Amino acid sequence: MIDLQKTTVWLFLIALMTAGLALLGQEKKPPDKLTFDAKNGKVTFDHAAHVKSAKGDCKTCHDKLFPESASAPLNFKAGVHKPAEKAKTSCGSCHRPGGNAFESKGNCAKCHVKS
Numbered sequence: 001m002i003d004l005q006k007t008t009v010w011l012f013l014i015a016l017m018t019a020g021l022a023l024l025g026q027e028k029k030p031p032d033k034l035t036f037d038a039k040n041g042k043v044t045f046d047h048a049a050h051v052k053s054a055k056g057d058c059k060t061c062h063d064k065l066f067p068e069s070a071s072a073p074l075n076f077k078a079g080v081h082k083p084a085e086k087a088k089t090s091c092g093s094c095h096r097p098g099g100n101a102f103e104s105k106g107n108c109a110k111c112h113v114k115s
Contacts, residue, residue, distance in 0.1 A: 031070050041112035
């Protein structure tokens, strides 16, 4: 009888540890889109499109340009476009003259949408 109890306890512990390891091993699914408030209109960041453009390489942006967190503040301030483009930081890393994506100058409506 005692052996049956010990075996049951061991099986339960093994099952619990297996479930815990399975949860730890799960990949976090990034959000498809993120929306940020901005003075000149909300910006909806299409994360899925940017991941595709980076060929699935998260290190293109994380953590070099942005923290890997949907709730982390981006710390954008007035006049962010020109300084970011010049320093090749944040969105300006790609969205600048000669960058990998369209430059921000003259393309406000591509990102900013007034409600």
